[in-house]
Amino acid sequence: MNRFHPKKLLHSKWTKIEVINKLKHFSIIKVEYDEQKNVIECIIRAEMNTQEFAVDWHDLKDSQQWKMGWQ
Numbered sequence: 001m002n003r004f005h006p007k008k009l010l011h012s013k014w015t016k017i018e019v020i021n022k023l024k025h026f027s028i029i030k031v032e033y034d035e036q037k038n039v040i041e042c043i044i045r046a047e048m049n050t051q052e053f054a055v056d057w058h059d060l061k062d063s064q065q066w067k068m069g070w071q
Contacts, residue, residue: 002067012068025046029045
Protein backbone atom coordinates (compact mmCIF):
# COMPACT_ATOMS: atom_id res chain seq x y z
CA MET A 1 0.00 0.00 0.00
CA ASN A 2 1.35 3.40 -1.02
CA ARG A 3 1.10 5.88 1.84
CA PHE A 4 0.78 9.60 1.18
CA HIS A 5 -1.27 12.60 2.23
CA PRO A 6 -3.86 13.92 -0.26
CA LYS A 7 -2.44 17.44 0.10
CA LYS A 8 0.87 16.18 -1.36
CA LEU A 9 -0.70 14.84 -4.58
CA LEU A 10 -0.18 17.87 -6.83
CA HIS A 11 2.95 17.50 -9.01
CA SER A 12 3.71 14.04 -7.61
CA LYS A 13 5.06 11.39 -9.98
CA TRP A 14 3.70 7.87 -10.44
CA THR A 15 4.57 4.70 -12.35
CA LYS A 16 1.79 2.42 -13.60
CA ILE A 17 2.50 -1.25 -12.88
CA GLU A 18 0.52 -2.57 -15.86
CA VAL A 19 1.65 -0.57 -18.90
CA ILE A 20 -1.18 0.33 -21.30
CA ASN A 21 -0.43 1.73 -24.77
CA LYS A 22 3.21 2.25 -23.73
CA LEU A 23 2.09 4.74 -21.06
CA LYS A 24 3.95 4.09 -17.84
CA HIS A 25 5.05 7.38 -16.21
CA PHE A 26 2.53 9.94 -15.02
CA SER A 27 2.40 13.23 -13.09
CA ILE A 28 -0.50 14.68 -11.13
CA ILE A 29 -1.31 18.01 -12.79
CA LYS A 30 -4.58 18.98 -11.11
CA VAL A 31 -6.20 18.22 -7.76
CA GLU A 32 -9.54 19.73 -6.83
CA TYR A 33 -10.83 19.85 -3.24
CA ASP A 34 -14.27 20.46 -1.75
CA GLU A 35 -15.05 22.75 1.21
CA GLN A 36 -14.00 20.07 3.72
CA LYS A 37 -10.59 19.68 1.97
CA ASN A 38 -11.53 16.27 0.53
CA VAL A 39 -10.20 15.41 -2.92
CA ILE A 40 -13.02 15.46 -5.47
CA GLU A 41 -11.00 15.33 -8.70
CA CYS A 42 -7.50 14.22 -9.62
CA ILE A 43 -6.04 14.57 -13.14
CA ILE A 44 -2.89 12.74 -14.25
CA ARG A 45 -0.82 13.38 -17.37
CA ALA A 46 1.19 10.77 -19.24
CA GLU A 47 4.76 11.95 -19.68
CA MET A 48 5.23 10.19 -23.02
CA ASN A 49 2.46 11.92 -24.97
CA THR A 50 0.87 14.39 -22.52
CA GLN A 51 -2.53 12.66 -22.57
CA GLU A 52 -4.61 13.55 -19.52
CA PHE A 53 -6.81 11.21 -17.53
CA ALA A 54 -9.05 11.50 -14.49
CA VAL A 55 -8.12 9.01 -11.78
CA ASP A 56 -9.63 8.13 -8.42
CA TRP A 57 -6.88 9.17 -6.02
CA HIS A 58 -7.70 6.18 -3.80
CA ASP A 59 -6.48 3.91 -6.60
CA LEU A 60 -3.01 5.44 -6.22
CA LYS A 61 -2.77 3.83 -2.79
CA ASP A 62 -2.94 0.36 -4.38
CA SER A 63 0.66 -0.81 -4.81
CA GLN A 64 -0.59 -3.54 -7.18
CA GLN A 65 -1.53 -0.78 -9.68
CA TRP A 66 0.82 2.14 -8.94
CA LYS A 67 4.31 2.87 -7.63
CA MET A 68 5.31 6.23 -6.19
CA GLY A 69 7.90 8.05 -8.30
CA TRP A 70 9.20 7.08 -11.73
CA GLN A 71 10.71 3.63 -11.82
